[in-house]
Amino acid sequence: MRLELRGHGERYLCETLALLFFPAAGFSDAVDDGLYARATLQEDTVSITLRAHGRVVAAEELLHPGETAGEGIGRAFFRAGWALTGIKPPWGTLTGIRPAKKVRQLMDAGLTAEEAAHRLLRDCYTEPAKAMLCAGVLESEERALARLNRKGVSIYLGIPFCPTRCSYCSFVSHSVEKEGRFIPSYVEALMEETRATLAALREAEIPVQTVYMGGGTPTTLTAEQLHGLLKLVGEYVDIGSLDEFTVEAGRPDTITAEKLQALIECGVDRISVNPQTTDNDTLLRIGRTHTAEEFFDCYHLARTFPFQVINVDLIAGLPGEPVAAFHKSLHDVIDLAPENLTVHALSLKRAARLEYKDMERTSRGARDIFDMLEEAAAATAENNYHPYYLYRQRNTLGNLENVGYARGETQCLYNVYIMGEYQDIVALGAGGVSKVVGLPGGRIERVFHNKHFHEYIADREKLAINREKLLHLLKLKRSANLL
């Protein structure tokens, strides 16, 4: 697509909006693929012209008082895109990763959740079901925030290894087959970093509220490696005072009774067991080396251990998976009654083997995914789950969302605090991105580790520099009384 901007610099926003209607579009002035968009801002008027394969549509919007150019561009783009393609994105003009953020801003300005949801319908063309989802998430978020320790941090430990690589994977993860021999040196480096960082936090009297080990697939590690690493956390953090200790066990083909026992012995109280689907044909197609039956066995095994919360992940829109298979997966999982259920809309990033341009070919299309998510919302509500967190990723089918559902008060605090940027996060391991939030002017500072595990293992000096920088920011925030 050729994109022309006049009178403003909202390129990223325009690209994101264009992807709502042309999901496989690339952006280049050099290549003519028959797609063109022009976004003009003149005083308080926005006009959008879209051309696709010879058809042209234009739309104009006046900025409301106090509105940003981006908001007006969003509305005009939405109207032109809808008229040209017939696609009506359910989230309307809300393109950010946290659609509920807009509702929170409106509530902070004095509106009730219901009034704020109404405003989304009027100003952002959001469908009522999505606006109500935002309102529901914020209601649940309020309860999680009542427990937030603003002086505290959450810890993330990253394990970037998986048994094999799933075809849709967009994470930095390495298959055990190719890179498994490096796991012992990785664990050693991670233990060294964990030891040094937790000691520094303890010395600075910064409490840890939640710990989350994710991946990759953490249970790729042996029971001994898991035990060693998690026990180490307990040497520096009072496990009894933690509000949550999660290990995203992940793939059923890596989970054994021995590993579950190791997690229990180290104080882990929340795990994930993730089939993504219970359809064996789909599992085979996406390169997961386990069957639905193995998932069920693994789930039942995990239930024999005293974890307080088990989460199960599903993905809507997996390549070639019919809507009926998703519905079956959903009801299979609900029948198991896990405390948490997370439903993702398939997101494909550049790193995925399955390319984004294949999306239209390999899925039934965004409308089907929309239906799958609607079914998930209805079925979870009928079975006493409530939505408690919500986020989106770029390149998600139909620009749709990932939603965490919980029964009772079992919502994952880590997910709420970190996704909502309510708490500082200390991320350990390759690719870790630590964040200090709520600095003057609402600023957020990030500290990035090396992404690749080889560089992470080799460059201990960078880890020490990062630790110093992070500790400095954490202490600064606390001494400046910004909590």
Ligand code: SF4
């Ligand atoms: S289990 Fe998750 S992180 Fe690992 S390859 Fe599959 S999608 Fe990627």
